[in-house]
Amino acid sequence: MSFPILSSLILLPTIGSIFLFFSKDKGGNSNTIKYVALFTSIVNFLISIYLWYLFDPTTADFQFVEDRVWIKGFVNYKVGVDGISILFIILTTFITPLCIISVNNSVKNRLRDFLIAILIMESFMIGVFCALDLIIFYLFFEAGLIPMFLIIGIWGGPRRVYSAFKFFLYTLLGSVLMLVAIISIYWINGTTDVVKLYELGIDTKYQNLLWLAFFSSFAVKTPMWPVHTWLPDAHVEAPTAGSVLLAAILLKMAGYGFIRFSIGLFPEASETFTPLIYTLSVIAIIFTSLIALMQEDMKKLIAYSSVAHMGFVTLGIFTIQQQGVEGSIIQMISHGLVSAALFLCVGVVYDRMHSRLISTYGGIVTIVPKYAVLFMIFTLAALGLPGTSGFIGEFLILMGAFKDNFLVAVIASLGVIIGAAYMLWLYKRVVFGKLVNNDLRKLTDVDTSEIIILISLAIPTLFFGFYPEPLMNTIEVSVQNLIEMYNASIN
Numbered sequence: 001m002s003f004p005i006l007s008s009l010i011l012l013p014t015i016g017s018i019f020l021f022f023s024k025d026k027g028g029n030s031n032t033i034k035y036v037a038l039f040t041s042i043v044n045f046l047i048s049i050y051l052w053y054l055f056d057p058t059t060a061d062f063q064f065v066e067d068r069v070w071i072k073g074f075v076n077y078k079v080g081v082d083g084i085s086i087l088f089i090i091l092t093t094f095i096t097p098l099c100i101i102s103v104n105n106s107v108k109n110r111l112r113d114f115l116i117a118i119l120i121m122e123s124f125m126i127g128v129f130c131a132l133d134l135i136i137f138y139l140f141f142e143a144g145l146i147p148m149f150l151i152i153g154i155w156g157g158p159r160r161v162y163s164a165f166k167f168f169l170y171t172l173l174g175s176v177l178m179l180v181a182i183i184s185i186y187w188i189n190g191t192t193d194v195v196k197l198y199e200l201g202i203d204t205k206y207q208n209l210l211w212l213a214f215f216s217s218f219a220v221k222t223p224m225w226p227v228h229t230w231l232p233d234a235h236v237e238a239p240t241a242g243s244v245l246l247a248a249i250l251l252k253m254a255g256y257g258f259i260r261f262s263i264g265l266f267p268e269a270s271e272t273f274t275p276l277i278y279t280l281s282v283i284a285i286i287f288t289s290l291i292a293l294m295q296e297d298m299k300k301l302i303a304y305s306s307v308a309h310m311g312f313v314t315l316g317i318f319t320i321q322q323q324g325v326e327g328s329i330i331q332m333i334s335h336g337l338v339s340a341a342l343f344l345c346v347g348v349v350y351d352r353m354h355s356r357l358i359s360t361y362g363g364i365v366t367i368v369p370k371y372a373v374l375f376m377i378f379t380l381a382a383l384g385l386p387g388t389s390g391f392i393g394e395f396l397i398l399m400g401a402f403k404d405n406f407l408v409a410v411i412a413s414l415g416v417i418i419g420a421a422y423m424l425w426l427y428k429r430v431v432f433g434k435l436v437n438n439d440l441r442k443l444t445d446v447d448t449s450e451i452i453i454l455i456s457l458a459i460p461t462l463f464f465g466f467y468p469e470p471l472m473n474t475i476e477v478s479v480q481n482l483i484e485m486y487n488a489s490i491n
């Protein structure tokens with residue numbers, strides 16, 4: 001394809017943010033600013049759907065590749081997509097316009113700057129999923145920290161500065177070792193081109209150290225237990241749109257990194273460290289699910305549930321089974337939709353009552369029936385009810401796990417039960433029961449923009465729950481190729 005469609009996807013949000021920056025409305029609260037940002041993000045989403053339409057799922061090769069010399073003799077600007085990465089690009093471009101619509105009620109000051117941060121962040125996130133050079137990947141991966149740091153630090157809650165710095169330092173320090181590893185790979189192999197590195201392979205004697213260096217970055221960003229403690233703080237203090245981007249996209253960048261780099265570049269080391277991943281994943285699934293049961297803050301509960309769900313993802317990836325890896329990708333897509341919706345549901349009541357405490361609510365089912373129905377759909381999807389996208393991912397992951405390690409799969413299955421417990425208990429305490437707090441009588445049901453956002457998320461959640469075929473067809477050949485390359489390397 002002669003048209004640089006991937007570069008267009010990466011650059012368009014940045015161009016939109018430049019328009020916003022030079023807009024005459026310095027107060028940054030006019031509708032024009034929202035419309036410019038929304039138009040930019042919707043156009044980008046439509047381009048990504050066109051990309052999916054053009055994509056050939058019958059080949060495992062990277063498609064729409066753009067390769068340009070950037071730093072001569074050292075780094076090329078190289079981007080491309082395969083069946084694994086294209087779905088994450090579509091998820092990113094789908095979630096961003098919903099975040100922009102959600103600012104109607106949640107962001108009251110410096111709206112223009114907030115929208116600029118979101119659009120720039122979209123560029124960086126798409127860049128992560130397109131990058132086919134390790135240096136380019138690292139630059140996009142780290143650059144995404146800056147707008148998220150600002151979103152939490154400027155527009156967050158009372159402890160926003162503490163949470164923003166904790167988020168930034170955890171994720172930045174984790175990535176320093178990855179940078180050292182990338183430089184080491186260049187000196188060992190003479191290239192940072194991912195496709196060439198797949199072909200050349202990396203000397204076995206270096207793989208363990210390099211794997212651990214990449215792991216230090218991905219484990220923090222996933223986040224895996226015990227380096228997950230920045231996530232609840234970041235979620236609680238972030239504005240609604242920030243929490244949505246963090247849960248829906250940022251956590252997926254690390255899961256994608258595990259698939260693309262940890263397994264793709266270091267297969268022998270991945271085989272060696274699989275017991276470590278299994279142990280940390282199972283602890284994350286069980287331990288953080290139990291912590292979620294004890295939470296009194298709705299956002300914190302959903303944040304801990306994200307750690308548990310990402311525990312399933314890392315477990316599925318390192319089964320190195322077709323079902324396990326496919327299940328992990330579908331689980332990440334599903335979690336992107338469902339966690340985004342749950343944080344938006346919390347945002348709906350928070351904007352009206354200015355409280356995230358579960359004890360503030362109860363008995364609101366008759367006051368806000370539309371909200372209660374939508375919240376119920378996403379609660380059931382989060383616990384993996386059959387007929388929702390959450391079930392497909394978890395079922396495939398557990399199938400892959402049972403094939404690879406029976407004991408690990410049995411223990412992980414307990415996480416599904418505990419997950420059902422904390423999600424249903426959250427819903428019961430917020431929506432059902434007696435109406436004790438009389439202030440709740442002033443609650444208004446979801447408005448038009450909130451209905452548009454939540455229904456936009458409910459439709460794919462239910463559609464892919466009943467018919468996951470489009471997702472499966474897209475990723476099948478690429479996952480199969482990845483596993484074949486892995487098996488050829490370790491045998």
